[in-house]
Amino acid sequence: MISAPSSETEESMNNRQSRRTFLGNAGAAAALPGWSALLRGNLYNTHPFANGASDSPAASDRIVDMHVHFDEKNPSFINDLLKLSDRLNLTACLLTPFANRKVVLDAAKQHPAQIIPFGFVDLDAPDVVKQVEELHAMGYRGLGEMEFVKKPYNDPSYLPVYELANRYGWIVLFHTGIVLRKKFNEPEDVASGRMRPIYLEEIARRFPKVTVLGAHCGNPEYEWAAEIARWNPNVFWDLSGSTLTKMQGRLTDFQKIFWWSNTEWQSPEWNVKTPDNDPSAFIKIVFGSDNGLEGIEPVIKQYHALFEACSIPAHTRKMIMGGTLSRMLGLPDGH
Numbered sequence: 001m002i003s004a005p006s007s008e009t010e011e012s013m014n015n016r017q018s019r020r021t022f023l024g025n026a027g028a029a030a031a032l033p034g035w036s037a038l039l040r041g042n043l044y045n046t047h048p049f050a051n052g053a054s055d056s057p058a059a060s061d062r063i064v065d066m067h068v069h070f071d072e073k074n075p076s077f078i079n080d081l082l083k084l085s086d087r088l089n090l091t092a093c094l095l096t097p098f099a100n101r102k103v104v105l106d107a108a109k110q111h112p113a114q115i116i117p118f119g120f121v122d123l124d125a126p127d128v129v130k131q132v133e134e135l136h137a138m139g140y141r142g143l144g145e146m147e148f149v150k151k152p153y154n155d156p157s158y159l160p161v162y163e164l165a166n167r168y169g170w171i172v173l174f175h176t177g178i179v180l181r182k183k184f185n186e187p188e189d190v191a192s193g194r195m196r197p198i199y200l201e202e203i204a205r206r207f208p209k210v211t212v213l214g215a216h217c218g219n220p221e222y223e224w225a226a227e228i229a230r231w232n233p234n235v236f237w238d239l240s241g242s243t244l245t246k247m248q249g250r251l252t253d254f255q256k257i258f259w260w261s262n263t264e265w266q267s268p269e270w271n272v273k274t275p276d277n278d279p280s281a282f283i284k285i286v287f288g289s290d291n292g293l294e295g296i297e298p299v300i301k302q303y304h305a306l307f308e309a310c311s312i313p314a315h316t317r318k319m320i321m322g323g324t325l326s327r328m329l330g331l332p333d334g335h
Helices: 007-025 034-040 077-088 098-110 128-138 156-168 198-206 222-231 251-257 293-309 314-329
Strands: 063-069 090-097 115-120 142-146 171-175 211-215 235-238
Touching: 063 142, 063 171, 063 293, 063 314, 077 090, 077 098, 077 115, 077 293, 090 098, 090 142, 090 314, 098 115, 098 128, 115 128, 128 156, 142 156, 142 211, 156 198, 198 211, 198 222, 198 235, 222 235, 222 251, 251 293, 293 314
Parallel strands: 063 090, 090 115, 115 142, 142 171, 171 211, 211 235
Antiparallel strands: none
8 A cells, every 4th residue: 555645745745736827827568668669659658548549740630738737626626627728729738746646647547538547646755666666557647847856856765766767768848947936935845956957967867768848947057957968868958837928939949049050060880869860859748738728829829939039840839739749659540
């Protein structure tokens, strides 16, 4: 029997929910490694209730949102999500607190084309390894969003979790960069410096079967984030959070950050594969909203503004908005 989340876990959940609200108001056998099978054009990390082959990104405009948080305070959240999914043609990777794992899994089984279950665990919880093992046994597809850690992401105490994720061939979503402050008049053991994008490089290198996905592209350390993704085929980023709002007047700056499109920046012996052999540097980005349900559509529009500002090719756009994640997750036909 897995013990209930510790008080530290509950505090972390509360911090996480507060950040979601803030952003919404402001705008068994190990699976094949996700990213490597993607590069070979294979399906992987498939799930027994998600049968079928993923489609070419050119054949569908279905959106896959890597960054949707389950709102345990909203009793109609699942129904609201399903309605939104139907309207936007959207699949949500639903980031789920461990305490809510059963209700989300049941919903995912009933609606496999719309809900992909990901588990949120507190990396500092004493029973975190058992929690991860249970999530895998239940059929969860990965972990996320890792955040509010007490130590840097590459701390040795967290390695057993990454070892399990490596064994399972999972996607793991990490918060990176600046994080809001919730408590203003009392001490708070939270520091953005523990969640810098630079730490994800070590995780990606040490655990090559993990698909490392960084939320917020390391805001504000975008250049570090991009360079790590350039050399590591198992590293991707989303642009959720405040970045696309902050950068809305200078979106073309991303061409300087993701600079290597159609360039011969590497020697043949060190050639780094990309999804679908896409030559655009922007192929290292996936769609993530990290907002309330009402805030997902505005983020879609922000991504499209980025596409236009940076003249991102049509194929790359489709991969960003759903093609890459669809292939990683082996989603059903129509994705």
